Amino acid sequence: MRVSTTQLATMKRKGRRIVMLTAYDYSTARLAEEAEIPVILVGDSLGMVMLGFESTIPVTLDMVLHHTAAVVRGNRTSLIVGDMPFLTYRGNPDEALRNAGRLLQEAGAGAVKVEGADTAATIRRMVDSGIPVMGHLGLTPQSVNQLGGWKAQGKTPAAAAQMLDDALTLQDAGCFALVLETVPATLAGIISRRLTIPTIGIGAGPACDGQVQVLHDLLGWYPDRTPKHARVYAPLGDIIRDAFRAYAADVQAGTFPAAAQTIDVDPALFAGLEPGGSRQSLAEGTVPVIIPSVEAGGDTLDAELRYGGGRQP
Ligand code: KIV
16 A cells, blocks of 8 residues: 555654655665655656756656656555656646646656646646645745756745745645745744645755655765755765776676676587587587586576566566
């Protein structure tokens, strides 16, 4: 059973903090299931951390659909939230509804996320159509060109009051939760106390009802670009680069593959195929004589050659 939006409401009521993490692929989503992460966001941050764009603006609905479907295949227990990309939920409300519906119908998401409070009427329509919607206020990356860069929001009393009003508007529109990104901790605390729906903070201090982090920040994938709000729990950027170097060195030195990674037959069996060999000398129908690799524990050529991944039948 997947975590439901109503369970998140219960968690807020009971004071249990909500954990959310971004993920963009099958392999990571599997590990998130094993770690019992309740909510996964397939954020449009994928454009930056997975696809190398400078912002989230080039991300398309097809990209989010593709990544969300992979996450859903890898994870059977988390609530999967698909992010609605730039311009896919503004303008024509029918189109917005259709786009949100595709994330649920085609990709298998359990909810969608939209940025800003100006689309409250569209959000209400989605919610009334059975699509759970998560809101997002503060530093909303799709508006980065209007916000003048990646800057904290809600720093003045007027801006803070506006954000509180926007948060209440999104709650009234039927959002089941609200992301607060890069806002002063005091303001995030006030909004969290004023709302009945859970707030999920990123760079918004500890008083939110939950926290979300971008996977690559948490894993130190880009050590030169870790944002101030992130804590690196495993320096995978360094670990993976070192692993690549070690692999390259082993291949160049001829030490990989070793016996443990090798399957073989008695070379005499194929001797006729060697340069200058004679095919006539190949014994017809001879059963291969297998050289077992002790380390691999294998005595058959039908060794497990499948790539990792995929669920066991
Ligand atoms: O796209 C994303 O990953 C997000 C989070 C930063 C909340 O919107």
